Amino acid sequence: MKQNMPPRYSPPRGGGRVTWGASEFIKVHGAIVDRELRSLLRRRGGEPPGLLEAMSYSVFAGGKRFRPALVFAAARACGARPGWGARTAAALEMIHTYSLIHDDLPAMDDDDLRRGQPTNHKKYGEAMAILAGDGLLTDAFEALAEDALRSGLDARSAAELVRAVAAGAGSRGMVAGQAADLEAEGLGARPRRDAGRPGRAALAKRLEYIHLRKTAALLVASVEAGAILAKASPRQRAALRGYGRALGLAFQAADDVLDVVGDKAKLGKKGSDRENAKLTYASLYGVDAAAAKARAFAQEAHRHLKVFGRKAAILHELADYVVDRDY
Secondary structure (H helix, E strand, C coil), X not given: CCCCCCCCCCCCCCCCCCCCCHHHHHHHHHHHHHHHHHHHCCXXXXXCHHHHHHHHHHHCCCCCCHHHHHHHXXXXXXXCCCCCCHHHHHXXXXXXXXXXXXXXXXXXXXXXXXXXXXXXXXXHCHHHXXXXXXXXXXXXXXXXXXXXXXXXCCHHHHHHXXXXXXXXXXXXXXXXXXXXXXXXXXXXXXXXCCCCCCCHHHHHHHHHHHXXXXXXXXXXXXXXXXXXXXXXXXXXXXXXXXXXXXXXXXXXXXXXXXXXXXXXXHHCCCCCCCCCCCCCHHHHHCHHHHHHHHHHHHHHHHHCCHHHHHHHHHHHHXXXXXXXXXX
16 A cells, blocks of 8 residues: 555544554454354254354354454444443354355355365355355344343344344345346456446446445444444444445455455465456556555545544544455
8 A cells, every 4th residue: 555545543632542452352352252153053953963064164264253343343332331242243243154155156256265274165065055154144133133132122123133234134235245246247357449348437336336235234234233232323323334334345445455465375265356357446446546445445434433432442443454454
């Protein structure tokens, strides 16, 4: 990230200090959510052992636990006690993991490596990988309902929790983005003289459509879920939705840069975007401009948090983390 880069966020002076760095926050709260995930994926009777093993394989394959961190951070910004919403945070990680299992399938991105390990279908076969993803997605909503009950949410708020997460994961959210991403394959190749090829502005619009859904929608669901559990105000929830959308675009633009220049050993995947001629920020704008866009999106995310003051310190840290990370 070279020239004309917007600065990193600097917390306002006075009124305390930031006590968490993003990496530390993710690590500590990742341990909390891992305990919940182990509880949710324990043998309860009735599940074929092979299915539970395939589900657990991908869940515990070394993910960053970024979406759960957003649940915890949003809940704290809205006044909840530390660690509030652990089962909901686990549910968001289950949905994210399901999406990765299905995204790696031969009919999708056809990837052999995820987080430095064989992808689920390489380890267990395509049929079991599909079922493992199905199980994680469906069980996540059971976990959400359980958290609504143990958090004492009223019926309206419980329904809103499920609705918000379903909207982020479904056919107008993450699934829509995955479908649009598949339809855009080939558009990331070097432009040729082709009267039928969309122009740069049209490609930019399509790229934003894809990643507001494929990436940002589940981040929005994560922060909104934390807010609902904390009984946030409509103003707070609206601010967090704006933050999540901008954060998702920052996350994806940074990911696209890493796919080109990142250390594949650290990334734990081979990086198939170029091979599949995917439409990405790096393919459309170039690596340096894509990195600048990532930072600009992060700055937009910061601006949405003004309503929270210093209560949003860790959300600010997480916004910088997505563009500073190297994997």
